Amino acid sequence: MSDDCSHGQHHYHHHHHHLGLAEGIPQSYIVKLQWVVGLAILYLVMQTIGSYLSGSLALLADAGHKLADIAAISLALFASWFSSLASSPRKTFGYYRMEILAALINATGLVFIAVVILWQAYERAMRHSSVEIEGGMMLAASLVGLLINCISAKILYPEREANLNVKGALFHVLTDILNSLGEIVTAAGILLFRFYWLDTAISAIIATLVLYNASRVFGEAVNILMESAPKRLHMAKVRDFILRYPNVDDLHDLHIWTITTGKDALLAHVKVKDGAFTHEMARSLEKELRDAFNLCHITIQLEPPGFEESDIPF
Ligand SMILES: [Zn+2]
Ligand SMILES: [Zn+2]
Numbered sequence: 001m002s003d004d005c006s007h008g009q010h011h012y013h014h015h016h017h018h019l020g021l022a023e024g025i026p027q028s029y030i031v032k033l034q035w036v037v038g039l040a041i042l043y044l045v046m047q048t049i050g051s052y053l054s055g056s057l058a059l060l061a062d063a064g065h066k067l068a069d070i071a072a073i074s075l076a077l078f079a080s081w082f083s084s085l086a087s088s089p090r091k092t093f094g095y096y097r098m099e100i101l102a103a104l105i106n107a108t109g110l111v112f113i114a115v116v117i118l119w120q121a122y123e124r125a126m127r128h129s130s131v132e133i134e135g136g137m138m139l140a141a142s143l144v145g146l147l148i149n150c151i152s153a154k155i156l157y158p159e160r161e162a163n164l165n166v167k168g169a170l171f172h173v174l175t176d177i178l179n180s181l182g183e184i185v186t187a188a189g190i191l192l193f194r195f196y197w198l199d200t201a202i203s204a205i206i207a208t209l210v211l212y213n214a215s216r217v218f219g220e221a222v223n224i225l226m227e228s229a230p231k232r233l234h235m236a237k238v239r240d241f242i243l244r245y246p247n248v249d250d251l252h253d254l255h256i257w258t259i260t261t262g263k264d265a266l267l268a269h270v271k272v273k274d275g276a277f278t279h280e281m282a283r284s285l286e287k288e289l290r291d292a293f294n295l296c297h298i299t300i301q302l303e304p305p306g307f308e309e310s311d312i313p314f
């Protein structure tokens with residue numbers, strides 16, 4: 001049973017992937033997302049320089065957050081390319097898990113960045129902000145940031161209904177615009193009233209959000225590497241579904257795991273009632289499981305009554 005399941009769930013026939021062409025994201029959207037990544041890299045560089053020149057921690061935290069955005073969109077783009085790499089005799093699952101490994105490494109880096117920024121914010125708060133921030137420089141950097149975010153939103157806006165990836169990216173850029181506005185308010189507060197604590201507060205909020213998101217990604221990646229059953233599925237329901245299937249007597253060795261995001265696999269041993277052991281049953285059970293639970297790769301061992309089980313653990 002070696003069907004490759006693409007992002008749609010009902011591909012039974014064999015079809016080969018073509019290198020470099022994403023299945024999930026059409027080419028025109030890929031170009032737009034690449035533009036957004038390019039702008040985000042520009043933003044990252046500008047905010048880092050702005051932070052260095054002005055002494056603003058909020059700008060640095062926002063640069064860290066933009067790094068998370070860049071990683072997230074690049075992963076979505078690369079995932080479709082990784083998965084198009086052919087599987088080899090040894091890498092029988094292909095390169096799907098590259099996406100998970102990349103997400104894990106990326107999340108680890110972001111947790112580190114967020115912790116460093118939180119530590120800095122804590123230090124500043126304890127020293128009662130002896131750090132003076134160049135309000136004018138910070139204002140300039142955050143205005144440029146606002147402009148870049150608005151351009152990204154404008155690039156994505158026309159495609160908002162056409163593609164989920166684009167819609168998600170657009171929604172995110174809109175929250176980034178709010179970030180920029182927060183930084184502008186902070187810079188104005190520093191320029192007008194010398195409210196240096198605002199910068200520390202904003203940087204702590206942004207770093208906390210980065211930490212929260214990164215630890216969620218980290219947790220999901222670890223779960224997938226641990227071969228945990230996907231959260232979207234209730235194992236008891238799957239078990240029930242199989243046990244209630246006509247002519248099924250019993251079930252053991254049920255495993256469901258995620259190969260990569262959106263590709264879940266199932267393995268099960270199903271004991272069949274006397275005389276009911278047919279190829280049709282195997283096929284229809286497989287098809288109905290696939291449709292009911294949106295599974296990708298299914299392996300079922302039908303066992304007739306009296307089948308001698310080997311003594312293999314799990
Ligand atoms: Zn963002
Ligand atoms: Zn068995």
